[in-house]
Amino acid sequence: MPISVVILNRPVMTQFNENPITAADKTFFQLRSDIVEGVIKAGSKLSEAELSSNYQVSRAVVREAINRLESCHLVERKANIGARVVALTPEGLVELYQVRESLEGMAARLAATNMSDDEIADLNELLNTHFQTVKGGETYYQEAGDVDFHYRILLGSKNAHLISMLFDGIYHLTRMYRVQLGMAGPRVTTAFDEHRHIVQAISNRDPELAEILMRRHIAYTQKNLAAKLND
Amino acid sequence: MPISVVILNRPVMTQFNENPITAADKTFFQLRSDIVEGVIKAGSKLSEAELSSNYQVSRAVVREAINRLESCHLVERKANIGARVVALTPEGLVELYQVRESLEGMAARLAATNMSDDEIADLNELLNTHFQTVKGGETYYQEAGDVDFHYRILLGSKNAHLISMLFDGIYHLTRMYRVQLGMAGPRVTTAFDEHRHIVQAISNRDPELAEILMRRHIAYTQKNLAAKLND
DNA sequence: CGGCATTAGATTGTCGACAATTTTACCCTT
DNA sequence: AAGGGTAAAATTGTCGACAATCTAATGCCG
Structure with a gap:
């Protein structure tokens, strides 16, 4: 089913894109995309001169872009030695999802209190849309739909x-794991039910339950990914 | 071993210092300290030229330092406009502590599983040291002791x-609020009991309880600070 | 007199060159 | 031939100058 292939070609996050202003912005976005999508291999060294030549900007611009990538935890830099793209390891995946579970659990808790009635109505509507696609057997729900849901x-x-930590940092790294370890797999229908229950809790203005359900949802996803990783 | 005694009068975080290598490192540490301690006022604009002159380094170095400060959430930068030190607001304090509660709760949970027996023994010993100082009526326990405890x-x-997010980012912002809003107040004895119960849970290898207690501990602290803020 | 366009000044963004450090290659010694 | 030290090459760190953009001051027009 080449459906999931279609999505990979169109960076999902782009829908929420901050528009680049300076050359450093553009280079940063480009580099980030190339790293997340695997155009630049995980664990490889980033040569400033080489990137400067490839992306047609000065080394200063490349350096600024690399600095920003470092604060996203997508590259690691050592003084006088250089920068490397992070390596993808099973332990790293576990650590990443532990942080996600913690932060997104809190996000769900706060959302139950802070979302307006209108926003909750929109969220329910989004859920209905997803229900249609799930019922229709579309599998691309996984990627785009899931991101959309969590983002709202x-x-x-x-x-x-919270927003900055997850959106600027964690989500890109998460996607890097998914893309490069080839984990676009289903788990669609059960995930949908989990989403539904979370929205229910938020609609009921029940912060504790919303947090618990969100944490479970993410823990399930983690186990699912870890299992695939060990094949 | 009176570790916490030695530390106090200088910047508390310094005990865990990464040593600066490049000029950008030094400038970054210096700037961060000056911002956290209030030498540079919250909300003020950071002029690259002025800082370059004050710290005796080139603008490129200042720019790199500012970029790093931005990823710590200590300054905010806008393209073609410049960087400002973050403003300290009651809402910001609440948001900060919500994140802390979430992340440190998870840290306590994981610590209950991942700490070695030796590390737990050390932690208990630290607690005993703190108990002596508390019993002796020393009030400086608050600052150094608390930081030490949470860091372990x-x-x-x-x-x-988790470590990087809290240590590189959240903690400095937390300290900035404490220092600049003049909140070094006591709450010492109750905080000590809370610490004791958390260590108990970790010693018992009880992740759920450790997380719950840590979250409560931080929530209490937040309420305490918020109350003082509204005087 | 008030508001808007234009222009001068100041600030940030970008660049190429030089300095400092690390890495590699080569030679010498054992 | 293996190991260590030295020199050459490559890479990162730092700098000052120039370009692009924003801010403010000035003057024009309604």
């Missing part, structure tokens, strides 16, 4: 720190 | 993401 709840938390 | 549990989580 994250915004609903109204917590700028 | 954080390390005990063995999760590099």
Whole structure:
């Protein structure tokens, strides 16, 4: 089914794109995309001169882009030695999902209190849309739909720190694992039910339950990924 | 071993210092300290030229330092406009502590599983040291002792993401609020009991309880600070 | 007199060159 | 031939100058 292939070609996150202003912005976005999508291999060294030549910008611009990538935890830099793209390891995946579970659990908790009635109505509507696609057997729900869902709840938390940490950092790294370890797999229908229950809890303005359900949802996803990783 | 005694009068975080290598490192540490301690006022604009002159380094170095400060959430940068030190607001404080509660709760949970018996023994010993100082009526326990305690549990989580997020980012912002809003107040004895119960849970290898207690501990602290803020 | 366009000043963004450090290659010694 | 030290090459760090953009001051027009 080449459906999931279609999505990979169109960076999912792009729908929420901040528009680049400076050359450093453009280079940063380009580099980030190339790293996440695997155009630049995980664990490889980033040569400033080489990138400067490839992307047609000065070394200073490349350096700024690399610095930003470092604060996203997508590259690691050592003084006087250089920068390497992070390596993808099973332990790293586990650690990443532990952080996600913690932060997104809190996001769901806060969303139950801070989302407006209108936003909750929109969220329910989104869920209906997803239900149609799931019922129709579309498998691309996984990628785009899931991101969309989590992003809305994250915004609903109204917590700028949470939003920035997850959106600027964690999500890209998560996607890097999914793409490069070839984990676009299904788990669609059960995930949909989990989403439904979370929205239910938020609609009921039940922060504790919303958090618990979100944490379970992410823990399930982690186990699912870890299992595939060990094939 | 009176470790916490030695530390106090200088910047508390310094005990865990990564040593600066490049000029950008030094400038970054210096700037971060000056911002956290209030030498540079919250909300003020950072002029690259001015800083370049004050710190005796080129603008390129200042720019790199500012970029790093941005990823710590200590300054905010806008393209073609410049960087400002973050403003300290009651809402910002609440958001910050929501993130702390979430992340440190997870850290305590993980520590209950991942800390070695030796590390737990050390933690208990640290607690005894703190008990002596509390019994002796020393009030400086608050600052150094509290930081020390939280830092050990954080390390005990063995999760590099958690450690980096809290240590490189959240903690400095937390301290900035405490210092600049003049909140070095006591709450010492109750906080000590909370610490004791958390260590108990970790010693019992009880992740759920450790997380719950840590989250409560931080929530209490938040309420305490918020109350003082509204005087 | 108030508001808007234009222009001068100041600030940030970008670049190429030089300095410092690390890595590699080569030679010498054992 | 293996190991270590030295020199050459390559890479990162730092700098000052120039370009692009924003801010403010000035003057024009309604």
